[in-house]
Amino acid sequence: MTAHTDPPNTPTDATEDERLPCGRLLSEVWTAWEDQADDPHLHECPHCGAAVHDLDQLQSAMSGLREESWDGAAPDAASLTRRVMDVVRLELRPGRPLPLGEPDEDLWVMEAVAARKLRAAAETVPGVRAGSCRLRPSPEQGEGGVEVRMEIHAPSGVALAALADDVRAQVGHAADRDLGMPVASVDIRVTDLIDSSADGQEGRD
């Protein structure tokens, strides 16, 4: 099914607006605003005003994120930083757009976003470490869906076929539950075996 219409353009728009139309550097404007510098230009210039507004929005988003995430618990700067950097990485290497929902809905999720969810799902299987996760729309015109190819490190001493089935099930479940992304196939490739006794206490990420 050619169901989905053209994917949205891969982001190529160069909005690297470090230097504002008024000639000021964005970073300088932000610094001045944070330092509450007494610079009349900042109050009069619409470009600087917009830039400050952007920063304000960013801070509001971060505040909202903090409220969403911690529910009154003590802020965790490291976690917050990690999540912000996740967003940055996703913007730098977003991958291709993949279809969400029903055919023709024209809803999309970027590959890197989906891959991160699916890798996390794979790692819910005890002892599994997810590696490369490549996603692409199924070339089958009629079925749609996304083909998943994931590499994993598996714990030694387990039946690999059963383990792969577990991973496949978790990945498929997460694709539906967390994303709403139709999956055509999940190809699991075990690329290494890890000693579970030595690995058991190590943290992830």
Place this chain on the structure above:
Amino acid sequence: MTRTSTPATLVEEIARAVTDVPGVAFLKPDLAGRLRSALATPERTSHTAAPPGVRLVRPQHPDGTWHIDIKLVAYSRTRAVDVARAARRAVTTCVASAASENATVRVTVTVTGMI
């Protein structure tokens, strides 16, 4: 509320409507670029900044097709497709007041991040 929306204000209304959708963290605001800018100051030229995360193309004829492209970041606890659908509904509602009855509204929503 009866005044005619200018292109700029309609885009702003769309942006506001989408941002208000539960599960939407923010519109794709070139956040990486903003953060990069804060950390480094490479010499680059710039263009006038368009409203982030919303691209609106009006039809040439009143009964033509409106194209609205939304790029958003959703909260991780949400289901991406549900947020995208809600965003599409918000956009459609927003544009309905500006588009003619016979016009077609095509909304593309892309989830560019989940945090």
